[in-house]
Amino acid sequence: MRTSGTGMLELMAFSLGDQEFCIEVVSVREIRSWTPATVLPHSPDHVCGVINLRGAVLPVMDLARRLGLAAAEPSQESVIIVTHIGNQIVGLLVDSVSGIFTVSTDDIHAAPDVSKTMNKHEIRGMIPRDELMVCFLQIEALFGTIESEAA
């Protein structure tokens, strides 16, 4: 959680299965459609592999698997959200992108302490939006430690 108290945040919402998630727009570099990834040997389950992003080698993570949700087979409709995590660029595989919205930090509720698979530090909070509940992810916590996971 930001300590700044009040302020507006611009967020990008996307869906995984029947759940809505969002991340900060500032960390999104671009969105592109799914292309088959080259499998990396000895990689964790949630690492789909690497793809060619205009000459750069981009690792793609299956976000659903990483969050412990049922993994859907990537299809033509799947999209890859290319994000900055630390000083690396990582692709996140999601089912679809729902849109961008702005929220006041006051409207972000603390996450309830229920989930076993989702660690609390991986979630920045819950945001009610159009009858839906959007889970605000802390992607740095999810993938910030790529190295230690893969090693």
Added chain:
Amino acid sequence: MDMNEIKEIFFQECEEQLAELESGLLRLNDGDTDPETVNAVFRAVHSIKGGAGAFGLDDLVSFAHVFETTLDCVRSNKLEASPDLLKVMLRSADVLSDLTAASRDGGTVEASRTSGLVAELEAYAKGQPLPGAAAPAAPAAPAPQSEAPESPVEEAPAPTDDSGFQPVPFSFDGIDDDDELAIGGGASVFTVRFKPRSDLYAKGNEAVLILRELSKVGELQVRCETDDLPSLDLLDPEGAYFSWLIRVETESDEEAIRQVFEFVEWDSAVEITAGADEEAFTAPDAMGEDQPMAAVPFDLSLLEDAPVVAAEAAAPESVPATQEPAQLAPANMPRAAKAIAAEAEKKEAAVPAVPAAPQTIRVDLDRVDRLINLVGELVINQAMLAQSVVENESGGSSAVNLGLEELQQLTREIQDSVMAIRAQPVKPVFQRMGRIVREIADMTGKSVKLVTEGENTEVDKTVIDKIAEPLTHMIRNAVDHGLEGPEKRTELGKNPEGVLKLSAKHRSGRIVIEIADDGAGINRERVKAKAIENGLITPEANLSDEDIDNLIFHPGFSTADKISDISGRGVGMDVVKRSIQALGGRISITSKPGKGSVFTMSLPLTLAVLDGMVVTVAEQTLVVPLTAIVETLQPEKSDIHSFGPSQRLIAIRDTFCPLVDVGNILNFRADLANPVDGVALLVESEGGGQRALMVDAIQGQRQVVIKSLEANYTNVPGIAAATILGDGRVALILDVDAVVTASRGQPLSPDMMLAATG
């Protein structure tokens, strides 16, 4: 640009100056007597001192200053560049380099090292070679001024400060007897040769202004040398053709004259010698009659409003003034004469020289890398385009094909040119080795001469950065283990001074670096005994000489009986071999007992592209570096032998080689593939062991652009890097050594046993 950036530039320049300094000193050591070399060396130290002063790096300034002072004595021919002096200077260059590094990265240089050298340098500068120089307190100028007639040569002034000025003892007896002493009793005569280069004018300086400035120092007699002036049709309007020969009579010292030229020093040849060069001044008079255009005595009073003594009067009078002292001060005058002679020689030789230095710009490496990345993408894009055209080819569109072909050629050319930007000569690394050799020779008490060859061979900067370490290690090994001590060498009838030859050359798209010593060669008996002792080989093993030589590359192998701090146990040649292999290179050794050993490294010219074999493994496309592959073969069923529960060996000619299923090792498939359905790549891995890597099929051979996996992900075991193929997909480049390491089980064969000890 903030201070740190400027400082960074200063240190970059320092590195260049240090390289210049060392190469200059080495040239002097090899007997080069060109004054320009001394000047270059002096300039290097001077520039470092100047820059260091600006940044308040006091340690650096004070050491550079002492160094400069001594160099100045050499430059002005007051000190002969003897081998002993050069040795001190080379060590000083090392310390200067250390001080620079310490100033940049923090840390300190042992005070004892600097102070010792400072003392030695000062001893040289303060006139060790001059007998009368023991009284440093004696003032420089007053002695001849006050007591000119009585002052004998022996009481010649010694240097009073560390500015580097060392006045030449000069007797005025002869002058005093001569009533026609042109100037006051304390004047000394200097001959200045001033030859501006075109740079001087290009920078907005003007020779006349310099001469006018000089006229403030003393009385001048100036002759303009126009001999170099070409005929009009050959004349470069921006060229510099005139030089001036100036006789200065002044009460000031040489330093004062030098100061006048301070700002044009680098753009002109300035030679200041004590005494007059009479011949030069009398000659024009004789010539003057038949060649009225040639040399006109130049009266500077034209430039200055103040009247100055006209020039022509001085010439005949000053003849005795210089000839007599020449006899009275035999120890010193010949030096001046020699300098003039050297200058004359140099004039003959060096006038047409002064080649225009190729223009260079300093570019941030990141920018070049970005360009290289972009070109890499261009190459990939071009390949993708070509592939999609082939796929959609409905026939007949030859214009497209032609265009594509041209595009391909262009991209290849752009790639080559961009790679050439990163290409750097190996010279700086080779120069660093000179220092390593000196240090180790000192430590081991051996006398070693390092000969380098092909320093200008160019190779990618990353390769240069990475070969320094293995090279250092090999040089240390060669001096420590390869070369014998001087007594032993004399006993053997060899020159007591060992020769280490370091050479670089291009050969078939790779750079080959050789380190050859003329030492004892490899002691095969000892190597073999050691290998048996370490369990690397069985006593019965029948090994060829070459096999034995190659044993030194095995991990944990060191033949030195005693552990020295130079090449101690632990980091052996196996580390060298591994780092060379990590660069995609190979290393080999040839050795002749009693004659010496030659280590040969062959390295790729760049780390940005790689020649690879594209293969298919479990439906994945992989690239295997071509350098690792010894041969490819199609296994026959009869060649495959099961060994143990899960191991298989393949018979290749008369040896059995372990078969490694790449797909299985990389976890692409759980079960082992049938070798008969695939292709075996015989690879050489670290430790010299061979393995047969099983792949499903070979797609072809191609040059690929290396892309880092670490940039956005992390290191993947078994994978060295990634690349992008023509279809736009990412393909992984196999790390052959890692795969082989992963395949190691229990020691199964002598070969495996060798590898397993690592």
